[in-house]
Amino acid sequence: MTYPEELRYTKEHEWVLAEGDVGTVGITWHAQKELGDIVYVDLPKPGTRVEQGKSLGSVESVKAVSDIYSPVSGEVIETNETLSQSPEKLNEDPHGAAWLVKIRMSAPDEMKGLLAAAAYQTYVGAET
Amino acid sequence: MIKKVRSHITQNESLLFEKSSPGKTGYQLPALDVPAVDSQAALGAHNVRNEIEHFPEVSEVEVIRHFTRLSTWNYAIDLGLYPLGSCTMKYNPRVNELVARLEGLAWAHPYQPESLSQGSMEIMARLESALLEITGMDAITLQPAAGAHGELTGILLVRALLEKRGNPRKKILIPDSAHGTNPATAAIAGYAVENLRSNARGTVDLAELERMVDKDVAALMVTNPNTIGVFEEKITRAAEILHKKGALLYMDGANMNALVGVARPGDFGVDVMHLNLHKTFSTPHGGGGPGGGPVAVKKILEPFLPVPRLKRTRNKWTFDYKRPRSIGRVRAFYGNFGVIVRALAYILAHGGDGLRNATVDAVMNANYLRKKLEPYYDLPYTAPNMHEVVFSDDRQAKLGVRTGDIAKRLIDYGFHPYTVSFPLIVHGALMIEPTETESKDELDLFADAMISIAQEVETDPEMVRKAPHNTRTSRVDEVTAARRPVLRWTPEQPRTKTAD
Amino acid sequence: MLDACGLESAEALFRHLPGExxxxxxxxxxxxxxxxxxxxYFRARAAENATGYASFLGAGVYAHYRPVMVDTVVLRGEFLTSYxxxxxxxxxxxxxxxxEFQTMICQLTGMDVANASMYDGSTAVPEAAMMAVRVTGRDRVLVARTVHPExxxxxxxxxxxQGMPVDDFEYQSDSGSLDLEDLDRKLDDHTAAVIVQTPNFFGVVENIRSVAEIAHRRGALLIVIFTEAVALGLLAPPADADIVAGELQSFAISPSYGGPYAGVIATKEKFIRQMPGRLVGETRDSRGNRAFCLTLATREQHIRREKATSNICxxxxxIALMATVFMSVYGKQGLRELAEQNLAKAHYLSGKLKPRFTGPFFNEFAAVTNGRSPNDINQALLKKKIVGGLPLAGWYPELENSVLLCATEMTRRERMDEVAQAFSPVREQEQVQV
Structure with a gap:
């Protein structure tokens, strides 16, 4: 698996794409693989304030629940509605169509503490 | 070589709603001996319903065939070994069913006068005293409906005592090997949960316990023997550590089948515990209930037990409701009386010696399976085990076969699988509890099946991964079930017939 | 086996246990x-209990005939001895x-989903209340005094x-039904749920629609409790509720001195994720045939541990199977006819007594005792091998001379006449005896 260069990553396996002060957040290919078939995604309502490193929601497989930790702080401005009907998209396209939320970042500097693609790749090791 | 079973014919059967046709009935009511009442006039037209849409309309013979056919799709103890670890799937004596259905017991209304309930109350009192002797505790309530309900009752008792001492405290310590009900219970009782890491033996780490117990800890919830089937040998010392800091020791009695007649929680420092009548005392599991979860306590907790309590006054049993320090009721009435009857029947049948023999046999059966299977499956914790043994799928996982796959293949051999992937401290756990009611022959059949599967994993892992192969229902798509839940039948929904 | 285990005696199995x-x-x-x-032994105990009595007790536990089919099915080892x-x-x-059980409960209650059953009706109530707290993010519950006291x-x-304040609200002293003005007064923006029972503890049938309107206006959920499931055969389903929690004892589950019974929680589709208890869903197997499995287990304690929706295992x-067989035997037509018989019997009895309340009732009602003590009446009835009604003063001091009486399809007319006679003023009784 090659992790996209334009994204920044956390050790909890989330990614964020910054465009201006808006960060689009998702979980990584590694995360979805570990979880297996994802059956449900629980996301916060737009307007919710989230903090870096704190839970912003969860993803579920048949027999496990995993918290999603927000990679950046700010306010949720949009959630990916398609995931409530089609959670399997998270297994299919975790770095693209299956983004989770968009956050208006309150501290864009937080991005600097996140991992670049190469560093994340090293962190998770070689994968197929 | 599959010895226990060969494939057999089962009948197809659709859902009752699909079998229904208008006007068909299977009931007969007595002739009404009073004038009929116009329901709309009596209740008000807005309070009366239209017909119950799509409710079954079937004949008596269709009802019996329906449920009989469905029953043949189940595995059960009556068909063979059911080694579900932690669940104590022992034989359920049929005399228990007969006595629970005697008219004076089965038709006893909970509010009938105490003078007409002395038989019921005597049964409850006798079970109470037998369970106190078995556990070595001082007082007991039969009210909780099941194990998890007993846990809640027990932790509420802890809380009540600590509150009376001035501080209910904040945390419950729970070993990482515990049943999920323990942390869920602690949360309902208003406590935060702190995880206690097990040591290399898979038991409570005393040094870690000593470090964690402080004035915020209300209790430690421990299962003994624990979920890897190992007796917590340092339990007395653990109790001392807790008691010194004013905390209590709660014992989850799920594994009491390893201790009855051999060791008593009351003698090793336990302050409060629950029992599972449906495990240790043979009341049927019934596809998932009913159960019974009596809670036994030491003297210090007695004032807080749920109301009402049985009391002997002038040669009669009465219910005592005047207990100002009680935590209150945890359910309506007095408990699962029908389950209480069955548990007492089991105890009466065995007597003291018989109960102890059952324990010995349960522990021996588990040790026998351990010896037979140890060469083929990884045993991550090697301390002597009691009534159950927990292997790991480490060896098989290297060939891509996991505990869940081995479990499914076991079905092809005619057995119910063991408990899969629990406890969490064992990676890829195979948790096996044979119970005392299995003969050597049945154990050998099971061991042979397990050994044969271990060999299949080496020669044809793909076949094992796709198991079961011989069941009428093949591997079920749990992912779709969870993604798009269909939780009831509706006439509109597109359907696949059970079998076409 | 000892040899195989390398042990000289069975005692050696326990050698590792510390002596103390x-x-x-x-x-x-x-x-x-x-x-x-x-x-x-158990026959002797059973004989010490009431046998051969006619009973007029209800109050949450009802004597309904148990079709033979029920035990025939549940005694099959495949159901009895599986887990x-x-x-x-x-x-x-x-x-x-x-x-099938989940489906029939939905059909009866007008809800979208029902769980696979709970311990009993009484424990289903706090489970429903906790669910409402999770759904609304509020903490307080308001419960009608006409919900079963236990x-x-x-x-x-x-x-x-759990930091969940529980407050009562009143009933109307004439009708025995909910005091909606009191409810309206006590409702606030912290109230997660309003809990009512229908038929209520006095047997009175409540107007669910009007209480739903009041609860919903303030953003609270409505939880409707039932203890007499047979009433669902005749009463409009509580479809305006958000959660229905009930006791199925009436569906062929023997009174058995208080248990085991089966409770159930049913709700609207949108609240599924906050539901407690097991759920079974439809799916397919790998050959494409219809199959069922436990589903949405991530709500439960074995996965979510301290964050689970309940600690129930x-x-x-x-017991739920007993109810399922019962519902299948009676079916659409039978359940209604059964309910109508109950209605007729209770109204026959009430016609001979003085009902305490004016509200409509199903198979249970409070009767006043014409100045005699309920205890005296019940003692007199016991002599005739009749267990009388439940005196209400224990839980409702304001109902000092009222008795809760229940009549079902199993109650014979002659026995009701005897009860009516025991209630009549003393002088009249003497005349009868002369």
């Missing part, structure tokens, strides 16, 4: 007895019956340590 934990003496229990002795259907491939029998006690026990499958 081992019991050094045999258990002080009587020696084991034979099957005949067991039956004999929770974790392994779907060899548990389709249990799973299919639970799916259910309310259970609710208080559960609520105490399993359901009351065998």
């Amino acid at each position: 934990v081992r019991i050094k003496r045999p258990l002080a229990l009587d020696p084991g007895i034979s099957e005949y002795d067991i039956v004999d 929770t259907p974790y392994q779907a491939e060899i548990s389709q029998g249990t799973l299919t019956t639970i799916f 259910y309310r006690e259970v609710l208080r026990t559960y609520a105490l340590h 399993t359901n009351q499958a065998l």
